[in-house]
Amino acid sequence: xxxxxxxxxxxxxxxxxxxxxxxxxxFEMNEMLTTISKYRATCLPLVPPILVALVNGxxxxxxxxxxxxxxYIICGGAPLSKEVIEEFLEKYPNVNxxxxxxxxxxxxxxxxxxxxxxxxxxGTAGLLSPSMEAKIxxxxxxxxxxxxxxxxxxxxxxxxxxxxFRNPEATASALDSNAWLRTGDLCYIDDDGxxxxxxxxxxxxxxxxxxxxxxxxxALLLTHPEIVDAAVVPFPDKKVGQYPMAYIHRxxxxxxxxxxxxxxxxxxxxxxxxxxxxxxxxxIPKTPSGKILRKxxxxxxxxxx
Numbered sequence: 001x002x003x004x005x006x007x008x009x010x011x012x013x014x015x016x017x018x019x020x021x022x023x024x025x026x027f028e029m030n031e032m033l034t035t036i037s038k039y040r041a042t043c044l045p046l047v048p049p050i051l052v053a054l055v056n057g058x059x060x061x062x063x064x065x066x067x068x069x070x071x072y073i074i075c076g077g078a079p080l081s082k083e084v085i086e087e088f089l090e091k092y093p094n095v096n097x098x099x100x101x102x103x104x105x106x107x108x109x110x111x112x113x114x115x116x117x118x119x120x121x122x123g124t125a126g127l128l129s130p131s132m133e134a135k136i137x138x139x140x141x142x143x144x145x146x147x148x149x150x151x152x153x154x155x156x157x158x159x160x161x162x163x164x165f166r167n168p169e170a171t172a173s174a175l176d177s178n179a180w181l182r183t184g185d186l187c188y189i190d191d192d193g194x195x196x197x198x199x200x201x202x203x204x205x206x207x208x209x210x211x212x213x214x215x216x217x218x219a220l221l222l223t224h225p226e227i228v229d230a231a232v233v234p235f236p237d238k239k240v241g242q243y244p245m246a247y248i249h250r251x252x253x254x255x256x257x258x259x260x261x262x263x264x265x266x267x268x269x270x271x272x273x274x275x276x277x278x279x280x281x282x283x284i285p286k287t288p289s290g291k292i293l294r295k296x297x298x299x300x301x302x303x304x305x
Contacts, residue, residue, distance in 0.1 A: 004104045005289065009045040009074055012108065019043075027288075029053060033065040040069035047077040047290030049229065051088060051097075052222055056251075058091035072096040072119075077289055079197045081219030082123040101125035101195055105174065105181055107159040110134070111195040124194040132157040135180075136188060139201060145188075150198050153187040154180045186213065203294055205234040205242050210272040212244055214294075217275060220268055221246060221261070226254040229284045231292045235277055235301055245277040247297055249284055256280075277301075 014021045022039055024031060027050075036044065051073065054061060061067075075097055085097055098119050100112035111134075113119040113126035128134055135144050136151040145151045160181050163171035174182055186198040199213035206212075214232035221230035229249040234242035246265075250256050258278035266274045279301070285293040 004102055004106075005045070005047075005076055008100070008102055008109050009076075014043070033061060033067070036070060037066045042069055042071045043074065044070060044072075045074040045076075048075060048080045048084070049078075049286060049290040051075055051080065052084060052229065055084065055088050055091055056228055062091075067092070068094070070095050072098055074098050074100065076100050076102065076125075078291055079199060079215040079219075080123070081215070081222075083219050083223050085122045087223065099125050101197060103183060103185075105161045105183075106132075106155055106157075107161065110155055110157075118194075121194055123196060124190075125197050126195060127193055128195065129157075129159075132159070134189065134195065137182075147189055147191050150186055150188040152201055153183045153185045153195070153197075155183060156180045186211075205232075205244050207243050207272050208240045212273050214244070217244055217246065217265060217269070217273065220265055221248070224256075224261075224264055226251050226256045227261075231284045231294065231297055232275065233294050233297045233301060236305070243276045244273065245279070245301055246275045247279050247281050247284060249281055 010021055010023075020039075022035055022041065024035065029050075032044075032050075035041065070092075071094075073095060076099060080097075080099060088097065089095075096116060096119055098113045100109050102109045102111075109129050110132055111126045111128050113121070113124065118124075118126060133156040135154050136149060137143065137154050138145055139152045154176075156179055160179065161175075163175065176182070184201050186201050186204060188196050188198065190196065199215045204211045204213055217232045218230050221227050221232075227248055228251050231247045232244050233247070235245040237243050246261060248256070248261060258280075261278045262275050285296050287293060
């Protein structure tokens with residue numbers, strides 16, 4: 001409830017509609033599934049890693065739990081790929097996925113999918129909220145970009161923050177003179193006004209001048225039947241600047257090799273996006289809200305350089 005997601009999904013969303021809200025003391029997959037069955041929950045707010053876990057364990061989960069009451073899932077906090085959405089809907093055909101975009105500085109939701117038709121545009125964070133303005137800006141030149149071109153998302157509207165408490169330097173960095181908020185997110189807006197989140201700008205891997213979004217590669221890795229979880233980080237290189245390195249959590253008993261992982265990705269992406277280093281781990285470190293702790297993984301990757 002301390003997170004922006006909790007304010008939007010629970011306090012302003014469900015409680016305002018007089019819905020019953022069930023809050024667990026901590027996240028534990030089996031407890032969550034049991035609670036859905038017991039209370040016949042219809043809506044489940046979650047983050048992408050939990051949705052991926054529901055996909056990977058779908059057969060066992062559905063065999064042990066009655067999830068027939070579940071009507072839709074609200075997913076946010078990180079980009080959710082079209083591939084993962086389609087795989088989820090194949091496993092749970094009666095559950096709709098609704099996505100959105102918000103950050104603490106926007107106070108409320110900046111964009112979201114509301115109708116079934118909107119939610120079927122897989123991968124989008126939705127249409128802008130009422131009274132919210134947006135533009136996509138080239139992070140290098142500061143010029144506004146046209147539709148379908150990726151750049152930094154800037155937002156302006158009545159719910160955008162006035163500034164950071166007692167931190168004028170941070171406020172000046174985040175807000176321009178016309179009250180536009182620099183979100184730090186790499187996004188694009190399509191011809192119909194739907195917002196698509198690519199990745200965090202500061203997390204984009206820069207390979208020979210090309211920009212490689214880690215989330216795109218992670219989404220592809222998660223489609224591999226022997227991969228439970230994955231994280232992609234930049235690895236420093238004198239010749240190319242950075243190249244993608246993957247941390248992989250394999251399924252129990254899997255003999256998946258580093259070469260097999262790299263080959264799996266190379267067949268699906270442009271040469272500059274290929275993964276060039278792989279490390280297998282027991283788990284991917286994440287925050288309580290499900291975001292990958294990339295700094296920890298980067299430090300681990302570069303500690304022996």
